[in-house]
Amino acid sequence: MSFINYAQREIILKIVYYGPGLCGKTTNIKFIYSGTNPDARGKLVSLETKQERTLFFDFLPLSLPAIRGFKTRLHLYSVPGQLFYSASRKLIMKGADGVVFVADSQKARKEANIISMEDLKENLDAYGYDIDKIPFVIQYNKRDLPTKMSVEELRADLNPDGKYPDFEASAIAPNGPGVFETLKAVVKQILVELKKTK
Amino acid sequence: MVSSQMVIYEEEHEQLTLICERLVRDALAKAIFIVDKDGQLVTATGETAGIDTTGLASLVAGSTAATGSLAQMIGEEEFPVHFHEGNSKHLHVSVIGDTLILVVIFDERSSFGLVQLRVKRAYKNMRQIIENVATKAAEGNPDLDLFGEITDDDIDSLFNDAF
C-alpha cells in the first residue's frame, strides 16, 4: 500500500520490523537513525516503557533521493513483540509495503522466533496477504552473542526453503553490521515489486 | 500490499487544503491536518511551524486505530471523534470517510463545541472530494510509470546519499 502524493510529489513506502520481543527491532531502527545523514531523516518516535518494551511502535521517516521527480520516503515501523500487544501489532501491519523479520539468534529464543513467525503469517493472512508474495526479508540479529544458534539452525526454523533473503546482523555493535543491508534488501524488493505491477 | 495504493492527486489535495484553510479560520483553530489511516500526512494548514508533522501523522493514525479497537471492545464500530484535552492546547480528531482522519489543534481562543460544529460543516464539503479520491485510487493511474524503467543501479544509488 504505497502512498503516492502527486501534490507533494512524493511516494511513501511503509516498512514494518517484526519479530519476538527484545529481538532488536528498536535497536535496528535506532541504528538506522544514527547512521543516516541528518538531512535525510526525520524525527525518531519511540514509544517505550521503562523496561525497554515498545508499547505502541517506533517510527522513523527517512527520505531518499527522487525517482523521476518523486521523492521517495521510507516510513519504518517496529511493532511491539509481546503477545500482550497483539492488537496494536495488527494496526501497524495494515498498509505495509514490506516486512523485515528480526530473529533473535540466542538459543533461548528459538521458540519465541518460531511463534513470532507463525504470528506474522497469521496477521498477514488476516489482511489477505501471502508472505511469499510480499517483499519480505529475514535478519538473524545478535550474532555477537556467544549463546547464538548457528545460521543453519535458524534457517531450518525460519527459512527452511531458503525462499527469503536473509542476513546476519549485530544491531547493537558500533558499526551495526547487517542493519543497512537488511533495509536495502527490503526496499529493493519493494521497488522491484512496484516495477512489476506497472 | 503493493497492489493497493493510496494516491492523492493535485486536484483533490488542493480542494482539501482549501477546506482546511477555511476551517482553521471558522473554528478559530491553530492548525489542521488531514492524515490517512495508515499514518501518512495528506495536508497541513495553519500554524504548523515547529510541529513534527510526519510524526504527528503517524501517531494520530496509531491512536485512531487503537481507539477504534477500544470501540469494538465495547461493541461500537468505532469512535468517529476523539478528543485530547491539554492545559492550553487540545486535539480534536475525527474520522472522515473510510480512509482519512481530520486533526484540529486549538487553544483557548476556541472551544470544543465550536470546533465540533465547524468540523461537522466542513465534513459535508469533504465527503464528495474523499469519494473522488477513493474512486481515482481504485482506478489506478495508467500514465504513472514511476518505476517502469528503473534499473538495479538506480535502486542502489538511491541509498548512497542517505546512508
Ligand SMILES: Nc1nc2c(ncn2[C@@H]2O[C@H](COP(=O)(O)OP(=O)(O)O)[C@@H](O)[C@H]2O)c(=O)[nH]1
Ligand atoms: N548483544 C546484542 N544485544 C542486542 C542486539 N540488538 C539488540 N540488543 C539488545 O536487546 C535488547 C532488546 O532490544 P530492542 O531493540 O529493545 O528489542 P525490540 O523489543 O525488538 O525492540 C536491548 O537490551 C538491546 O540492547 C545485538 O545485535 N546484540
Ligand SMILES: [Mg+2]
Ligand atoms: Mg522495541
